Amino acid sequence: MLGDRLILEEVNDSAEAARCRAHLEAFRLNSQWLESHWPDLLPQARGKHLGVAGQEAFIADSPEEAWAWVEEKHPEDIGSFVRYVIPEKGPRFYARRWHVDAVR
Numbered sequence: 001m002l003g004d005r006l007i008l009e010e011v012n013d014s015a016e017a018a019r020c021r022a023h024l025e026a027f028r029l030n031s032q033w034l035e036s037h038w039p040d041l042l043p044q045a046r047g048k049h050l051g052v053a054g055q056e057a058f059i060a061d062s063p064e065e066a067w068a069w070v071e072e073k074h075p076e077d078i079g080s081f082v083r084y085v086i087p088e089k090g091p092r093f094y095a096r097r098w099h100v101d102a103v104r
Helices: 014-041 063-073
Strands: 049-053 056-060 081-084
Touching (some): 056 063
């Protein structure tokens, strides 16, 4: 995956641009719904995969199970997504994994 090439293209097709805007709008609606419903989903969603589609959520043990729910219940939703919910709340620390020599 890290070796994949990234290709950027300019798209001048108005139909394609409209399709992209529709996807983004559908995703935005589902994201806003999730943001307002987090209290209903936590803590039972921690450590699980969460599928969101049709402004509805499904808690699953695997991403495949969450995507299967999305496809079964909301196949028309072009803004659906699946995300993993971290198991514990609180601060997370990010650090470099490689050794860094001290500078004098």
